[in-house]
Amino acid sequence: MRLRFHKARSTRPFILLLALAFAPFSYAQDVAVWITTADHQRALEASAPAQFEAGNGANALRIDIDDAKRYQEIVGFGASLTDSSAWLIQHKLDQPQRDALLKELFGRDGDGLGLSFSRLTIGASDFSRHHYSLDDTPDGKPDPELKHFSIDENRGDVIPVARAMLAINPQLKIMASPWSAPGWMKDTNSLIQGKLLPQYYDAFSRYLLKYVDAYAAEGVPIFALTVQNEPDYEPKDYPGMRLNAPARARLIGDHLGPMIAARGNGPLIFDWDHNWDKPQEPLGVLGDAKAKPHVAAVAWHCYGGDVAAQSPVHDAFPDKDAYMTECSGGDWEPVRSGGLPLQMKNIIIRSARHWARGALFWNLALDENNGPYAGGCDTCRGVVTIDSRTGAITRTDEYYALAHASRFVRQGAHRIASSETGDDLDNVAFRNADDGSLVLLVSNAAKQPRRFTATQGGRAFDYTLPARSVATFVWKPDAAQHD
CATH class of the missing domain: 2.60.40.1180 (Golgi alpha-mannosidase II)
Structure with a gap:
């Protein structure tokens, strides 16, 4: 049988349909x-x-x-806007340099990375130019009513840079973590070392939410909090605070969690914010009946243990998310010899394979001397290095690890x-x-x-x-x- 076609009609559509029908691949x-x-x-x-x-x-x-x-579902990839990073971006770059860098990091036009996840410090970290909290009293006396609370320390750098990041990427999700409660809340009466006194659990919870509200008023919404950065470590030369699982469970279950629930509009609470080597710590908080309902996720750091620790915790509590919230590049082993493939493997690839919805490197930017810093790590590296003399930008291994993920895997994607x-x-x-x-x-x-x-x-x-x-x-x- 011969197929006949009207001469005014092209045979190409029919032939293409036959080809697709019989050989679709x-x-x-x-x-x-x-x-x-x-x-x-x-x-x-x-x-x-x-x-x-x-x-x-x-x-x-x-x-x-x-x-x-x-x-x-993926929230995104990024790095922390530490005080040091913000100060360099705001004060060591001129306006065209600053605009170009932030568009490159947070924009999606052209070659932009489209970073969509970041982290702020509530008060000083080791990557600040000096130590402070947001409620330092003139005489060091307690201030449970938080009359001395102020975010003025952040108005000259962190707040304007965070606003600029959000202007470029309004979908940017920002979490925040304290390195220490104000000294007067602790048994050392100092930002350095010590534990949070139980009588100040309520005041510290209000302190954290006061920060959230103050930043929201400045146009910087905070979508999640941890109650303490690295709560199983007391550094000797920069702010820190030990807050073990039973203490975090009481703080979250009896104070901060109910306060946020009463507000009805967040922020989320992430527990732990420390290394892979002690999964029993977040398991202890999630196993607490009062604290568990208020915890949305477990936050992990990369400096001890193996990323596979994320999966047993997720398997035990599958309704709780996981995030990689800190890992620094730098000049030490195995980072030095492992380089880019190691950073990509552990912080981007394997953290996602073990349920992370987002991954953060540490400093977004540091200078040519790995600073400024006030104690702590003197060999850490930023995602970019800003030459404080010229404003020249150097892109590090962490930059390229983020670029390979964030530029192509967009917020809302699924693994x-x-x-x-x-x-x-x-x-x-x-x-x-x-x-x-x-x-x-x-x-x-x-x-x-x-x-x-x-x-x-x-x-x-x-x-x-x-x-x-x-x-x-x-x-x-x-x-x-x-x-």
């Missing part, structure tokens, strides 16, 4: 690729595309991606299933909610190139990732069916 599809090598010789470089073909590929190293299996390969190759995959695009992040920590196959939807692409490098792959899952 016969068309190759380009996969966009960006690569950064550990030596930054290739830095977020748009590389030759990979290409999906029908089939399952032949490489021994396989990453099988299943878009139908979806996990946590999706992807198999692990081993052999120094780590990966995680996401589906963006706005356009359905899929994003695969891969880190190669090996000193040799690694060739792997990625499969999704009955097709596969092969790719060879350079030694000690990270890559982002982006595609739309339906494109091959409509090529």
